[in-house]
Amino acid sequence: MNIKDQYILGIETSCDETAVAIVKNGTEIISNVVASQIESHKRFGGVVPEIASRHHVEQMTIVLEEAFTKAKMTIDDIDAVAVTEGPGLVGALLIGVNTAKALAFANSKPLIGVHHIAGHIYANQLEKEFSFPLLALVVSGGHTELILMKDHGSFEIIGETRDDAAGEAYDKVARTLQLPYPGGPFIDKLAQEGKETIDFPRAWLEQDSYDFSFSGLKSAVINKLHNAEQRNEVLEKEDIAASFQASVIDVLVTKTLKAAIAYDVKQVIVAGGVAANKGLRKELEAKFVASPIELLIPPLYLCTDNAAMIAAAGTVAYNQGHRAAWDLNANPSLSLEKYSLRTKYEN
Amino acid sequence: MNILAIDTSNETMGVAVLKEGQLAGEYITKVKKNHSVRLLPAIDQIMRETEVNPKDLDKIVVAKGPGSYTGVRIGLSTAKTMAWTLNIPIVAVSSLEVVAYQSAYLNKQVCPFFDARRGLVYTGLYQSNDKGNVTLLWDEINISFEKWLERLAEEGKPTVFLSQDVDIHKGLIEEYMGDLAIIPESMYHLPRPSLLALAGAGKQPDSLHTLTPNYLRLVEAEAKWLEKQEKSKDD
Numbered sequence: 001m002n003i004k005d006q007y008i009l010g011i012e013t014s015c016d017e018t019a020v021a022i023v024k025n026g027t028e029i030i031s032n033v034v035a036s037q038i039e040s041h042k043r044f045g046g047v048v049p050e051i052a053s054r055h056h057v058e059q060m061t062i063v064l065e066e067a068f069t070k071a072k073m074t075i076d077d078i079d080a081v082a083v084t085e086g087p088g089l090v091g092a093l094l095i096g097v098n099t100a101k102a103l104a105f106a107n108s109k110p111l112i113g114v115h116h117i118a119g120h121i122y123a124n125q126l127e128k129e130f131s132f133p134l135l136a137l138v139v140s141g142g143h144t145e146l147i148l149m150k151d152h153g154s155f156e157i158i159g160e161t162r163d164d165a166a167g168e169a170y171d172k173v174a175r176t177l178q179l180p181y182p183g184g185p186f187i188d189k190l191a192q193e194g195k196e197t198i199d200f201p202r203a204w205l206e207q208d209s210y211d212f213s214f215s216g217l218k219s220a221v222i223n224k225l226h227n228a229e230q231r232n233e234v235l236e237k238e239d240i241a242a243s244f245q246a247s248v249i250d251v252l253v254t255k256t257l258k259a260a261i262a263y264d265v266k267q268v269i270v271a272g273g274v275a276a277n278k279g280l281r282k283e284l285e286a287k288f289v290a291s292p293i294e295l296l297i298p299p300l301y302l303c304t305d306n307a308a309m310i311a312a313a314g315t316v317a318y319n320q321g322h323r324a325a326w327d328l329n330a331n332p333s334l335s336l337e338k339y340s341l342r343t344k345y346e347n
Numbered sequence: 348m349n350i351l352a353i354d355t356s357n358e359t360m361g362v363a364v365l366k367e368g369q370l371a372g373e374y375i376t377k378v379k380k381n382h383s384v385r386l387l388p389a390i391d392q393i394m395r396e397t398e399v400n401p402k403d404l405d406k407i408v409v410a411k412g413p414g415s416y417t418g419v420r421i422g423l424s425t426a427k428t429m430a431w432t433l434n435i436p437i438v439a440v441s442s443l444e445v446v447a448y449q450s451a452y453l454n455k456q457v458c459p460f461f462d463a464r465r466g467l468v469y470t471g472l473y474q475s476n477d478k479g480n481v482t483l484l485w486d487e488i489n490i491s492f493e494k495w496l497e498r499l500a501e502e503g504k505p506t507v508f509l510s511q512d513v514d515i516h517k518g519l520i521e522e523y524m525g526d527l528a529i530i531p532e533s534m535y536h537l538p539r540p541s542l543l544a545l546a547g548a549g550k551q552p553d554s555l556h557t558l559t560p561n562y563l564r565l566v567e568a569e570a571k572w573l574e575k576q577e578k579s580k581d582d
């Protein structure tokens with residue numbers, strides 16, 4: 001007997017991308033549509049939540065239709081509807097959640113709520129099968145976390161940022177350097193051209209801690225720039241970027257490697273928008289090439305927010321029996337560990 | 348003609364099902380609770396009880412605001428998605444018009460409004476005639492209620508005031524309008540989703556993808572940005 005193929009529809013609207021995707025068996029992208037709002041938010045130098053919500057409601061059915069057209073499928077071919085329920089901007093999340101509920105209800109399909117970070121991690125499953133235990137380094141505008149997975153759908157946070165997320169530090173430094181929004185890619189680019197001439201601090205914290213802290217580094221960079229300005233000293237932007245990035249990467253890579261060895265993991269996967277950073281990729285590859293641990297970094301289009309990753313994580317939750325009810329709500333501060341327990345024990 | 352009507356645009360949440368043109372069920376609450384959590388369970392319940400399946404629906408009617416930005420979007424994303432996936436027409440009706448329908452057949456000038464904080468309201472002026480029609484007289488606007496009442500007082504006509512927020516502004520209305528103000532009991536103020544369905548039944552369908560909320564107000568960041576653009580043009 002053939003095992004029937006599974007098709008899960010994913011919907012993601014947690015920040016400034018309206019995204020819908022259809023994924024087969026949790027691993028194969030059938031269609032993956034992302035409508036980005038970056039151009040609209042650029043003029044404000046950051047995401048304006050109310051404007052993000054307005055764009056989502058304008059884009060949602062268009063993106064939905066495109067995802068089905070590209071897949072040459074109809075809703076009848078879909079086994080379940082998965083949606084990001086949190087964390088994220090509440091007004092933005094609500095568009096996806098209510099769209100998913102209406103779609104599932106109108107067609108009598110099961111509904112699955114997905115944690116956004118679980119989605120980022122499962123983006124890797126679209127490239128390569130997981131082997132456990134594995135360690136995930138999640139780095140984005142809102143997150144810097146080390147997550148241990150002993151099995152599918154199980155997430156244990158072993159380290160997290162105590163203040164700013166890495167991506168947040170990138171954006172703030174970029175603003176100080178008067179780079180356009182979003183600043184991360186520009187710093188990465190400048191860093192490739194500059195040299196590490198300034199020894200910025202590294203926040204190692206306690207010896208046995210896998211936590212991170214980037215606010216001290218951010219302040220050090222801003223102070224350095226202000227002091228130079230007062231003394232009419234010219235600092236090369238490229239060198240500032242290279243020195244700042246070297247500090248961030250040094251801490252991220254060192255702690256990831258240390259945790260990977262301590263927990264004896266088979267794979268290390270990198271997830272989130274900052275995973276697109278070239279400097280970070282290069283350094284991780286250099287560090288892990290000689291180790292028996294397999295390093296997985298998804299291609300760029302799977303690092304940034306998309307719905308294929310939500311469908312991939314949703315497939316796991318679906319097969320573990322998780323179902324959301326019609327009262328599913330957006331949860332802007334949904335905890336990953338609570339989500340992990342729920343997937344395992346509820347229903 | 349089976350119609351599902353949805354209104355989550357303000358504190359009053361309403362869902363109605365019309366079966367073959369007749370009102371079969373109506374759900375309405377005025378409580379400070381989350382529309383996102385309660386809307387679909389309400390739709391589910393009312394459709395079960397009236398024995399209308401989603402596939403039996405011929406039209407969706409939705410209140411498009413003004414009102415709570417988030418509330419309007421909850422209703423609109425639900426309604427748009429259902430209309431899209433069921434491939435049926437969608438009709439969006441102004442939330443103020445729905446309130447004005449509470450005074451149909453009254454043959455009076457009607458001022459529906461929603462409180463918009465800091466002395467502002469969303470409002471418009473409607474005329475209800477004795478044939479049940481409700482037509483727009485003065486365009487809907489986000490305005491200082493005092494300014495609006497000043498204009499109405501100048502006009503000098505008896506006016507029915509309808510609003511779920513009427514209690515906050517009753518004193519002000521009476522101050523400006525005196526005996527010209529007609530303010531009924533609280534039950535008359537809540538927009539009924541069955542009347543939303545009625546208002547929508549006679550309207551042309553909207554274009555699904557381009558249907559957007561009736562915000563009546565720019566986002567603050569955008570307003571400031573536009574102002575800056577204007578200024579730099581003048582310089």
Ligand SMILES: [Zn+2]
Binds near residue numbers: 120140273
């Ligand atoms: Zn993300």
